[in-house]
Amino acid sequence: xxxxxxxxxxxxxxxxxxxxxAIAQDWLDGAILxxxxxxxxxxxxxxxxxxxxxxxxxxxxxxxKGETSGNIQWLKAIRYDCDADAILLTIEQVGSGACHTxxxxxxxxxxxxxxxxSPISLPPPSDACTxxxxxxxxxxxxxxxxxxxxxxxxxxxxxxxxxIGEESAEFVMACKDNAPNxxxxxxxxxxxxxxxxxxxxxxxxxxxxxxxxxxxxxKQRK
Numbered sequence: 001x002x003x004x005x006x007x008x009x010x011x012x013x014x015x016x017x018x019x020x021x022a023i024a025q026d027w028l029d030g031a032i033l034x035x036x037x038x039x040x041x042x043x044x045x046x047x048x049x050x051x052x053x054x055x056x057x058x059x060x061x062x063x064x065k066g067e068t069s070g071n072i073q074w075l076k077a078i079r080y081d082c083d084a085d086a087i088l089l090t091i092e093q094v095g096s097g098a099c100h101t102x103x104x105x106x107x108x109x110x111x112x113x114x115x116x117x118s119p120i121s122l123p124p125p126s127d128a129c130t131x132x133x134x135x136x137x138x139x140x141x142x143x144x145x146x147x148x149x150x151x152x153x154x155x156x157x158x159x160x161x162x163x164i165g166e167e168s169a170e171f172v173m174a175c176k177d178n179a180p181n182x183x184x185x186x187x188x189x190x191x192x193x194x195x196x197x198x199x200x201x202x203x204x205x206x207x208x209x210x211x212x213x214x215x216x217x218x219k220q221r222k
Contacts, residue, residue: 008078009040013085019055022087024098027076028209029126033098034106036065038087050075052091071095133195133205140199152196160200164193 014020018040024033036054038046042062045053052065052073066072077090097104105124123134139149152160171186198205 009043011084012043012080012087013083014039015085019057020085020087022054022089024052024073024089024091024093026126027090027092028206028213029130031105031124031126031130032107033091033093033104033124043087046075046089047078052089065098066095069095069100071097073098129191129195130205130209132192133199136192136195136199149196152193153200157197157200160193160197164190164197167193 012020019037020039020043021035022038023035025031026033037057038053039055042053042055045062052075053062054065055061056063064072072094073089074092074094075089076092079088079090080086081088093104096102099106099108101108107124108122110122125131136149139147140153143150143153152163167186167190171183171190174182174186195205198208
């Protein structure tokens, strides 16, 4: 359970109604999931319980995110912007998604979305590695003619692992040559082929990110 920091609360600039906008961001891939409002009470409740509580302007009451749907949000961290008038909540989203429509993010439309087509569930933008893995996993269920990814998947473990070995050797040589641009390119190739292997073995990229996050927080290290 997080400890309440009264100094942190005092630094925030709530509007004339005692509210502050709160953006919920996925703790692993950085995707923006939703925007809601909080007041001092909901912020305190969030920090005390670890579950995100917002303030409903329509109902004028605190509401626990996911109380009825089960799609709760566990708080990982809180940041505020340079003007201290907006909050960024880093959260772990439980369930199907943050949006009341049932999709992952409330931001599922763009400038090309026509109103009569709504709701169209566009996935929220996230980090580059996650975006690449989305394409790879899509190729596993919807193969495309001439796709390099599909040719690797079709080759199976032997073909995929052979490429990982080749790309690893090329990455090592680039490092030995101390060629920054080549190192970056070979690293990208290696990560891509690692992701193909993950998809082939049905291991999600988020599983890898979770391991890295745990290591970063030293929860697995003495």
